[in-house]
Amino acid sequence: QSVVTQPPSVSAAPGQRVTISCSGSNSNIGNNYVAWYQQLPGTAPKLLIYENNKRPSGIPDRFSGSKSGTSATLGITGLHTGDEADYYCGTWDDSLRAGIFGGGTKLAVL
């Protein structure tokens, strides 16, 4: 059981927008920055968003991140089938003194 919670799955049509939530507490998201990772089938995770809303070089601006209080959100616009993947939020937990990940959300582009 993860200390930060994500919906197990989300879906949307091609071209549409989807959001994925990540809900935690004051000991993790509330007091630390959030990162988001994309894991395409059979591959290693890839950094999508760091420091709540910053994109590494090469990540298109279709991907965005935000944080409010103890929750964070990943937004993806202009969906295409290549976006079908598992998405994970990650942060530091002050109480555990450890890194943590959300349970992951599987995105289907129908």
Add this chain to the structure above:
Amino acid sequence: QVQLQESGPGLVKPSGTLSLSCAVSGGSMNNWWTWVRQPPGKGLEWIAEISHSETINYNPSLKSRVTISVDKSKSQFSLELTSVTAADTAVYYCAKEVNAGPLLYMDVWGKGTTVTVSS
């Protein structure tokens, strides 16, 4: 650009010790380094991190069985997990970490290595 490559046995016997290494190329060892694992069909689990000055943090749920170390002369860092069971079967990833106060993220990942615990 930093590149990472995991290595180690793909099969470990129950109650044995899992030992993995991560070779670092293309960049400085003066960073934070981490191990993350993913059991089959499940999510990511953060295992441990180590800085270039050997500051270490462990996942509390694994702390009694895990050791992370770094060898800057060989440009590699390593993971040992003792008393393994089938529950430790997973893909193990090494990653470069950015760790600065409230900021934590993994910006470079290895391809991962599959470790199966079985007799």
